[in-house]
Amino acid sequence: MSMNSCSNTNKEIEKELLPLIRVYKDGTIERLMSSSIVPPSLQDPQTGVSSKDIVISNNNPSLSARIFLPKSHHNHKFPILLYFHAGAFCVESPFSFFCHRYLNLLVSESNIIAVSIDYRLLPQHPLPAAYEDGWTSLQWVASHTSNDPNSSIEKEQWLQDYGDFNKVYIGGDVNGANLAHNLAMRAGTETLPNNLKILGALLCCPFFWGSKPIGSEPVEEHENSLAIKVWNFVYPNAKGGIDNPMVNPCAIGAPSLATPGCSKILLTITDKDEFRDRDVLYYESVKESGWQGQLELFEAGDEEHGFQIFKPETDGAKQFIKRLASFLV
Template identity: 60%
Template structure:
């Protein structure tokens, strides 16, 4: 079920296109992902957290799968009338690397699920360049609809964990980096299109969200802005995006973008880090939501002196532990 990565077997092959230190496409069509985390299997009960996980198929055409996580059940939340919130999670990786089945994601979701006491659905969406955007957006929307279809018990491939333990009146969505970008676009879509059974998204968290634009803002460097990694990456994964780096999908504040007042959730948590190249975009997003007339609650949480998505890569640090605690609190409200 994991995203397929093809590694070249020779160093003599010609490179057709690449994002340095991230991904390469060779002229023979093979793709090399340079930063992928190893794929690991689900676990019946994780030895460190007690969380159980399993892999499921959401759709065969297109191919969408997910890893489900269930916390260690106590006597109270094991009762039939006791349900726990559901988190639909979208992983990061610039829309072109990463997997719901990777070691890093598996470790991260185990921590979230155990501390927040939620049932998580970590979506393995299709990746560029084999599947250019908007494929990932569509896959994540399909996965969210699959989850909410359990409310009316009319889900195709229904899952007993969701039926027996998921509180479908407490749906959250969340993601890191590119996954946070997906969260934003999914929340906007949920404000326009109804989910199964009229299910509403309670909250959404965006950690180090991947937003950008054609013109620098705040502390972003003017020199080389068009050749920055966020710019190059967006053009790589969505070359046909209307407006390029000013597509509303990547630049929510661009004139003509859908109003943020239409976000289809009740509360937002935006986390940024002081050393992140994307920091000022996260601040701008937070401020734009506040000014939009959106009727929900939005909070900005900043961790200074840390890099992009540090909590994902180094969960053992004190700052990362504080981030997980804040997220757990958000998911329990």
């Protein structure tokens, strides 16, 4: 539930993570940074992309998504992108304005099918819930390659008709990129249904952090950084805290970065992003790990984190989306 802040002035706050979310003792939740919910559309007026809302699983937990199909889809097979939105694991959804607009533009530019996952959010569902939803959705995509008539999985017609299952990508922005990285790591050690292989991982400014400051990260304020507050809020029981390998893949004792279960990775960074130095360290660590895949780094220059989602009309955002499209082939 989302409520206007002015109506909650007399209510008692249980916990909050500013500027993102506030939880009241009566159970009311204020998602302070969520954009408005928008419906799917058959042939978006700007891009011609069609979208619809689908159910991936009715089991406990249930899991839904919004799927996007490019305009020129007749007699074509398209790469498939399993996408995870930004929002610090506690705000936004595939059905919110910013995410919907961004996926329309990316699908139009890339000529891909995108499946944007409505993974579970805080505060009701602390991590690892979102990671489990990511794995469930990846298994669901893989299940489309089976011809078993007794399968209990309900298949999506757009994927069946237009999806190229030799070109499956996973990706996301910020915490969604963190989720995609962790999915790639899991796919390196666990087999997907019908032995589906992930072609690539698209990691846009991924949310990585650690207990000791590196690079230009401020030393004195490090322990009170928003990144640590977010992680402690979304995964309070994480073993090792902020040095858990799921948020600090370069931590001592973390699994080898030579094992992602995909063939190529594109990592994007921006100069004004707080995670920039972490992401560069991740890039260097993967490069030095002995991983046999193709690793690419795209530096978007003097931009804020999430600029391509919030200001897609700018020249920088258009160039960014074109660069993603050149990877998703």
